[in-house]
Amino acid sequence: MKVREIMTRDLTAVEKDIPxxxxxxxxxxxxxxxxxxxxxxxxxxxxxxxxxLIRAALPGYFEMLHSAxxxxxxxxxxxxxxxxxxxxxxxxxxxxxVSVTMEDDDLRAADLIIxxxxxxxxxxxxxxxxxxxxxxxxxxRHFL
Amino acid sequence: xxxxxxxxxAVDKVYWVDSLKICQITQEEFLTRASRSSxxxxxxxxxxxxxxxxxxxxxxxxxxxxxxxxxxxxxxLQNKGVTTNFTWIHDETRINVTVIESGRDLxxxxxxxxxxxxxxxELDRFMRRYRRMVKRASWVVLAGSxxxxxxxxxxxxxxxxxxxxxxxxAISAGGEALSRALVACxxxxxxDTREHxxxxxxxxxxxxxxxxxxxxxxxxxxxxxxxxxxVTGDIAITEDAVxxxxxxxxxxxxxxxxxxxxxxxxxxxxKLAAGAAMEEALRFGLASGIASAESEKKICESxxxxxxxxxxxxxxxx
Numbered sequence: 022m023k024v025r026e027i028m029t030r031d032l033t034a035v036e037k038d039i040p041x042x043x044x045x046x047x048x049x050x051x052x053x054x055x056x057x058x059x060x061x062x063x064x065x066x067x068x069x070x071x072x073x074l075i076r077a078a079l080p081g082y083f084e085m086l087h088s089a090x091x092x093x094x095x096x097x098x099x100x101x102x103x104x105x106x107x108x109x110x111x112x113x114x115x116x117x118x119v120s121v122t123m124e125d126d127d128l129r130a131a132d133l134i135i136x137x138x139x140x141x142x143x144x145x146x147x148x149x150x151x152x153x154x155x156x157x158x159x160x161x162r163h164f165l
Numbered sequence: 166x167x168x169x170x171x172x173x174x175a176v177d178k179v180y181w182v183d184s185l186k187i188c189q190i191t192q193e194e195f196l197t198r199a200s201r202s203s204x205x206x207x208x209x210x211x212x213x214x215x216x217x218x219x220x221x222x223x224x225x226x227x228x229x230x231x232x233x234x235x236x237x238x239x240x241x242l243q244n245k246g247v248t249t250n251f252t253w254i255h256d257e258t259r260i261n262v263t264v265i266e267s268g269r270d271l272x273x274x275x276x277x278x279x280x281x282x283x284x285x286x287e288l289d290r291f292m293r294r295y296r297r298m299v300k301r302a303s304w305v306v307l308a309g310s311x312x313x314x315x316x317x318x319x320x321x322x323x324x325x326x327x328x329x330x331x332x333x334x335a336i337s338a339g340g341e342a343l344s345r346a347l348v349a350c351x352x353x354x355x356x357d358t359r360e361h362x363x364x365x366x367x368x369x370x371x372x373x374x375x376x377x378x379x380x381x382x383x384x385x386x387x388x389x390x391x392x393x394x395x396v397t398g399d400i401a402i403t404e405d406a407v408x409x410x411x412x413x414x415x416x417x418x419x420x421x422x423x424x425x426x427x428x429x430x431x432x433x434x435x436k437l438a439a440g441a442a443m444e445e446a447l448r449f450g451l452a453s454g455i456a457s458a459e460s461e462k463k464i465c466e467s468x469x470x471x472x473x474x475x476x477x478x479x480x481x482x483x
Contacts, residue, residue, distance in 0.1 A: 036293065043286075052236070
């Protein structure tokens with residue numbers, strides 16, 4: 022089956038110059054764990070997730086720690102988040118984006134989601150413009 | 166691709182009851198039980214999107230949504246095959262309630278909430294998305310009432326942006342929002358006469374008044390004005406013709422007239438987007454509206470039923 026038959030037809034996306042505070046509002050209200058970043062033509066240029074923001078707000082040595090309990094207190098995290106809240110998301114987004122097209126097979130989408138460990142994949146048209154996304158739940162519902 | 170804009174969408178809740186009891190005296194209390202009910206996404210542009218998707222036409226629904234009711238709107242449309250691109254807001258999407266009493270299907274009781282308050286940053290976010298989307302659009306539909314915080318000049322601004330991008334524009338609205346939009350020369354104008362019976366300063370109560378008001382708009386550059394004259398008939402005015410579109414279908418067959426008007430516009434756009442002549446588009450439009458009114462669902466999704474209704478529609482030049 023083609024991606025066009027299983028994808029979620031939603032174009033929720035952000036521009037790279039919006040502040041982190043605005044992104045958090047959109048992720049929270051749209052109930053999305055991540056969101057595509059597009060340019061003024063609607064072309065996919067990046068991707069940003071809750072994980073990217075948490076990573077940006079955590080101390081640089083965090084990934085070397087075995088447990089979050091080594092962080093002295095959460096004030097550090099909150100302070101850093103407040104510090105970056107007006108910064109453009111461009112600083113924290115990923116530009117190495119994997120996407121699929123509507124004509125790709127469901128198997129390719131499933132394979133990419135598993136291999137890349139992502140919750141969803143943006144779907145683009147032949148000009149690279151965002152036309153939807155394939156979520157893990159779309160695949161599960163489809164394969165059931 | 167067609168972009169529909171519903172700045173004030175809603176969750177439409179419809180209740181069918183034997184009779185709606187209303188408290189008349191203090192301390193009186195009535196319980197009205199609904200024999201059945203339905204929940205759907207509503208708002209004029211949203212209804213047009215639903216129609217277009219049911220008929221396989223690629224379209225994107227835009228506007229403002231917020232809160233739990235906002236999620237109901239988005240999820241409902243996606244399940245119906247509509248592509249969504251809504252701007253999320255702090256306030257909550259409204260709920261519109263329709264109560265249809267047995268035997269009074271043509272006179273439902275409506276309670277429409279005013280809608281959320283839109284802030285300037287939320288409007289800015291929407292405008293940026295809108296500018297992006299209209300670049301891909303062949304048609305833009307601007308429809309329905311405005312939420313709080315939105316200037317009545319918004320439809321004029323959105324029309325100008327769309328036309329500058331090369332898209333045609335259809336407006337289904339009323340009051341100041343519509344009258345100010347006329348300056349920007351939309352392609353199709355469908356005045357919402359439910360609350361705003363005045364159009365171009367005229368009461369649209371007779372065919373003569375409708376034609377006169379429509380003609381004055383067409384001379385300003387609008388290509389088509391469509392006005393509902395009565396439940397089963399409409400008047401269409403173009404630069405070189407005035408059409409009456411009517412059907413002899415029994416109104417007793419109507420089950421739910423909410424959304425029928427929007428199916429009418431959806432039907433016209435569906436045909437015009439496919440390159441059909443005006444007469445055929447008008448015929449298909451009215452057939453779509455009638456088929457929707459005859460359906461308990463707000464929008465008739467069956468091509469066969471609309472086609473069969475087309476046989477009953479008469480389009481004649483006045």
